[in-house]
Amino acid sequence: MQPSLRRPHRLALAIIAPRIFAFCHTFGLTVWIAVVEGSGWTLILPGMLLLLWPGVAYALAAHAQNSKRAEFRNLLFDSLLFGFWCSVLDFYVLATITIGLACLMNNLVVGGVRKMLIAAGLFILAALFGSALTGFTFRPYVSNRLDIYQWAGAVVYFLTIGRVTYSQNRKIGRSIGEIRFQNRVFHALLDLGAVANRATNIHTLLVDSLNHLQTHFPDYGFAVFLQERQRSEVTRFAAVAGLSSEDEKRLRFLLTNVHGQGGDPTTLPQTDKGENLYVASMAGRLSMYEGWLIVKAPSRDDGLKQILSLFADQLAAATENKLLHLELKKTAERDGLTGLYNRGFLESALQMSIQGKVQTPNLDFAVLMLDVDRLKDVNDHYGHVAGDQLIACVAQYLQFHCRDSDILARYGGDEFVILFPSADLTAARRMANLIQENLPEQRCTIDTASGEHEELMLHVSIGCASSSEVPAQQVFALADERMYANKSQRRKQWADGLGTASRPFL
Numbered sequence: 001m002q003p004s005l006r007r008p009h010r011l012a013l014a015i016i017a018p019r020i021f022a023f024c025h026t027f028g029l030t031v032w033i034a035v036v037e038g039s040g041w042t043l044i045l046p047g048m049l050l051l052l053w054p055g056v057a058y059a060l061a062a063h064a065q066n067s068k069r070a071e072f073r074n075l076l077f078d079s080l081l082f083g084f085w086c087s088v089l090d091f092y093v094l095a096t097i098t099i100g101l102a103c104l105m106n107n108l109v110v111g112g113v114r115k116m117l118i119a120a121g122l123f124i125l126a127a128l129f130g131s132a133l134t135g136f137t138f139r140p141y142v143s144n145r146l147d148i149y150q151w152a153g154a155v156v157y158f159l160t161i162g163r164v165t166y167s168q169n170r171k172i173g174r175s176i177g178e179i180r181f182q183n184r185v186f187h188a189l190l191d192l193g194a195v196a197n198r199a200t201n202i203h204t205l206l207v208d209s210l211n212h213l214q215t216h217f218p219d220y221g222f223a224v225f226l227q228e229r230q231r232s233e234v235t236r237f238a239a240v241a242g243l244s245s246e247d248e249k250r251l252r253f254l255l256t257n258v259h260g261q262g263g264d265p266t267t268l269p270q271t272d273k274g275e276n277l278y279v280a281s282m283a284g285r286l287s288m289y290e291g292w293l294i295v296k297a298p299s300r301d302d303g304l305k306q307i308l309s310l311f312a313d314q315l316a317a318a319t320e321n322k323l324l325h326l327e328l329k330k331t332a333e334r335d336g337l338t339g340l341y342n343r344g345f346l347e348s349a350l351q352m353s354i355q356g357k358v359q360t361p362n363l364d365f366a367v368l369m370l371d372v373d374r375l376k377d378v379n380d381h382y383g384h385v386a387g388d389q390l391i392a393c394v395a396q397y398l399q400f401h402c403r404d405s406d407i408l409a410r411y412g413g414d415e416f417v418i419l420f421p422s423a424d425l426t427a428a429r430r431m432a433n434l435i436q437e438n439l440p441e442q443r444c445t446i447d448t449a450s451g452e453h454e455e456l457m458l459h460v461s462i463g464c465a466s467s468s469e470v471p472a473q474q475v476f477a478l479a480d481e482r483m484y485a486n487k488s489q490r491r492k493q494w495a496d497g498l499g500t501a502s503r504p505f506l
């Protein structure tokens with residue numbers, strides 16, 4: 001495939017001006033000598049090749065597949081050409097020294113000592129070839145005026161090269177700064193995913209993400225707001241990092257100006273304090289919320305706009321994933337009617353407790369089992385909706401008495417289980433007593449099938465067991481057995497009309 005003309009490597013671009021100057025100056029020198037020695041056009045005409053070479057060199061670099069390598073070749077060819085021309089000019093000493101030095105220096109700067117030695121070799125070879133071709137003549141001096149011309153050219157040339165090197169250094173410095181910044185952005189984006197994965201809910205996700213961004217960009221302040229799509233006046237989640245509460249209030253106010261804007265980052269009007277605020281909307285990236293990521297920059301920073309939408313995208317994706325994950329987790333672990341853990345979750349937790357006891361014999365666990373008495377009667381008499389309400393009522397009551405470390409689950413229709421992952425029978429018994437003692441005061445209001453409200457007392461049968469009594473695998477069965485024993489005893493009491501237990505519900 002034919003390589004097309006394109007912008008050559010920066011080396012070729014940087015060298016173009018000094019090269020044009022050097023070859024034009026040498027052409028001037030040639031004309032001067034041609035006039036002085038009277039050789040006229042026989043010297044000037046071939047000298048015009050010097051004027052052509054800078055253009056050819058540029059075209060070669062622009063056409064080449066590897067423009068940088070082509071420019072290295074051009075620099076070596078400079079040495080070849082100048083070596084030959086110095087022999088044509090009969091080794092006029094000042095020109096040979098200054099031109100030779102320029103060739104060596106250029107190759108040394110871009111390619112090190114190796115390239116410089118190659119350039120020196122080519123310069124000498126071309127000079128020898130030129131001498132062989134045109135006959136060796138040595139004319140070390142032409143005139144004072146030509147010396148001055150050559151000195152002036154050399155000074156201008158070396159200063160130009162110095163200027164070029166300086167501006168290249170500055171460009172490299174700027175590029176390094178940009179690369180470092182992009183590296184920071186890249187790492188911040190990469191780590192943001194890990195931070196989001198660790199978060200247990202949306203609020204921690206947002207707070208941790210912003211804190212994380214702030215550790216990467218300590219001079220910047222960050223804020224994020226998520227509002228309900230249907231009710232834009234309700235801010236569901238908000239988090240800030242590196243901003244004062246005053247800043248946060250002002251940002252909320254400023255947000256009203258950017259409502260309804262698309263996804264492109266915007267610069268908010270500069271505040272009285274001269275702060276530079278940038279906002280990126282997460283519109284269209286979140287299914288249930290409208291979101292905004294706001295950055296307070298220490299100075300005007302137009303590059304920030306580009307990376308801001310990257311951060312906003314990443315944050316929106318992480319939030320959306322987390323919402324989905326939490327929803328799935330809830331569906332997998334929770335019971336739809338009561339919101340308590342379901343049977344599947346309880347069984348996994350129980351297995352973990354059993355394994356824990358096997359591995360660490362001192363680590364006991366206890367199980368408390370409850371069954372609502374005569375739910376069938378309630379269903380039959382008041383309807384299933386009323387039965388559901390009773391179940392939800394019992395769940396609420398149990399939840400009230402449980403601690404965070406207790407695992408409360410709806411095991412079946414009207415059966416509940418509380419697992420105490422690191423407790424012995426005392427804890428389970430204490431809880432059983434607490435529940436039974438407070439139960440007589442509990443009332444549950446249900447809606448009957450005929451549309452009336454009815455107040456029911458709660459009645460439950462309870463059994464508990466612990467791994468300090470029986471092998472871990474048998475704890476659950478023992479609690480179940482005890483619960484049924486308790487139920488039989490209560491049934492007998494109701495049948496006999498004895499004891500404190502009143503006949504449930506009806």
Ligand SMILES: Nc1nc2c(ncn2[C@@H]2O[C@H](COP(=O)(O)OP(=O)(O)OP(=O)(O)O)[C@@H](O)[C@H]2O)c(=O)[nH]1
Nearest residue numbers: 371372373374375376377379384385387388413414
């Ligand atoms: N309303 C409602 N009823 C349910 C639900 N799950 C199970 N049930 C009913 O609850 C009753 C549970 O029956 P059992 O536990 O055997 O007996 P009971 O009526 O509670 O009487 P006890 O012997 O005192 O336990 C059954 O009639 C089930 O149909 C539910 O989610 N909602």
